[in-house]
Amino acid sequence: MRAALAALAWVALAGTVAPAAGGPAGGRVARLAADFGVRLFREAVGRRGGGNAVFSPHGAAAVLAALQLATAGPSRRQLEAAMGFGIDEPGVALELRRLRQALGGPGSRLAAAEGLFVARELPLAPGAVARFVQALGRPPAQVAFGQPQRARDVLNAWVQNHTHGSIRGFLPPGAAGPGTRLLLASAVGFGGSWLRPFPAAATRRRPFHRPDGSAAPAPMMEQTARLRHGEFVTPQGLEYDVAELPYGGGDVSMLVAAPARRHVPLAALAGALDGALVAAWAANMTRATRVLVLPRFSLETAWDLRAPLEAMGVRAVFQPAAADFSALCAEEPLFLAQALQKVRIQVNESGTEAAAATAAVVYSRMAPPEIRMDRPFLFLVRHNPTGTILFMGQVTDP
Numbered sequence: 001m002r003a004a005l006a007a008l009a010w011v012a013l014a015g016t017v018a019p020a021a022g023g024p025a026g027g028r029v030a031r032l033a034a035d036f037g038v039r040l041f042r043e044a045v046g047r048r049g050g051g052n053a054v055f056s057p058h059g060a061a062a063v064l065a066a067l068q069l070a071t072a073g074p075s076r077r078q079l080e081a082a083m084g085f086g087i088d089e090p091g092v093a094l095e096l097r098r099l100r101q102a103l104g105g106p107g108s109r110l111a112a113a114e115g116l117f118v119a120r121e122l123p124l125a126p127g128a129v130a131r132f133v134q135a136l137g138r139p140p141a142q143v144a145f146g147q148p149q150r151a152r153d154v155l156n157a158w159v160q161n162h163t164h165g166s167i168r169g170f171l172p173p174g175a176a177g178p179g180t181r182l183l184l185a186s187a188v189g190f191g192g193s194w195l196r197p198f199p200a201a202a203t204r205r206r207p208f209h210r211p212d213g214s215a216a217p218a219p220m221m222e223q224t225a226r227l228r229h230g231e232f233v234t235p236q237g238l239e240y241d242v243a244e245l246p247y248g249g250g251d252v253s254m255l256v257a258a259p260a261r262r263h264v265p266l267a268a269l270a271g272a273l274d275g276a277l278v279a280a281w282a283a284n285m286t287r288a289t290r291v292l293v294l295p296r297f298s299l300e301t302a303w304d305l306r307a308p309l310e311a312m313g314v315r316a317v318f319q320p321a322a323a324d325f326s327a328l329c330a331e332e333p334l335f336l337a338q339a340l341q342k343v344r345i346q347v348n349e350s351g352t353e354a355a356a357a358t359a360a361v362v363y364s365r366m367a368p369p370e371i372r373m374d375r376p377f378l379f380l381v382r383h384n385p386t387g388t389i390l391f392m393g394q395v396t397d398p
């Protein structure tokens, strides 16, 4: 099944990618965050060399926006430049709060949460807690990272709780340890039933055409429906189709896009993706009756976001010597050690279950212990292979 799906590499949950323009939660920041997430996907998926993949643009944008709060100097400016907004700009924190509320409305099976965990002993910079409260509505939780196994259990339990149990063991052993000072996490969970389910009896094995020209049978669902659909062309002249499958409840839908002709590499389409394009699809599709054939699929992807973020100009924050986390802690030098994401999605006749966890793990650049010869010392100059001592002496008053 996984191999057969190689070409159906991506889908977008429209509710999380492009909130309806004009609504109070679909303003400039939501648009910029969606664009950042989509461009990060493009960078990240390009490095995997094809194949199935699932990513959470919202999860990545939420963690990187929170990371802005902890950083200063070039570390901060590079994050702002990559994301297109600064979390301190007037109105931004308010818009992010509205966005968070809009995503987790009562009764919704969409839940997005952010978690902030700081090392218990970390001396926080003045105002750091207030900034987190203002932007994220809550102070950081304190964790004893000195007990790595317990800390990992706490964080993994938080992720599991906030992803309807579908992401377990998110942080691998070693991802957080005694050197961890801050962990910013985002969890997104979604469960949706199609507004119009696919009739189970219509599913049958049919060929799925892989990018290498071969075909393999896959369980393909089918339904005839009036749905929103559009035919588009990339700037390079590649024609492709987009269809929208709404979930019940009306706020979330899945957009599915594929080149109009077989055996065209999906990269030709993925390379043109950005937030504006997804918004243009949503705006330009028209309703028509179509027979929609879509495979049933189930994917899980673990991402290391460091290289794609660096390619987008977010570099200083990863470099122990250059990173500036003085907005969080002025006393200890810190750097971003890892940016990780794990995502699962399952799509069948009834609907979709999906979950994502993203984390930025900030470590102390622990200065190596000093060995200071600031008192009288002996010295020897030795030829190691033979053990011959060529010179020796002592220094008592240099």
Ligand SMILES: *[C@@H]1O[C@H](CO)[C@@H](O)[C@H](O)[C@H]1NC(C)=O
Pocket (backbone or CB within 6 Å): 154, 157, 158, 161
């Ligand atoms: C996870 O949920 C359980 C049950 O609701 C709760 O007891 C536990 O404290 C939660 N853990 C975290 C880390 O949120």
Ligand SMILES: *[C@@H]1O[C@H](CO)[C@@H](O)[C@H](O)[C@H]1NC(C)=O
Pocket (backbone or CB within 6 Å): 232, 233, 277, 280, 281, 283, 284
């Ligand atoms: C969407 O439609 C507008 C005008 O209606 C057009 O300018 C724009 O290019 C279209 N976008 C796409 C992606 O086709």
Ligand SMILES: *[C@@H]1O[C@H](CO)[C@@H](O)[C@H](O)[C@H]1NC(C)=O
Pocket (backbone or CB within 6 Å): 200, 346, 348, 349, 350, 351, 352, 353
């Ligand atoms: C689809 O998957 C969900 C779990 O993700 C399951 O509860 C449901 O029964 C499945 N539907 C069909 C038609 O297989």
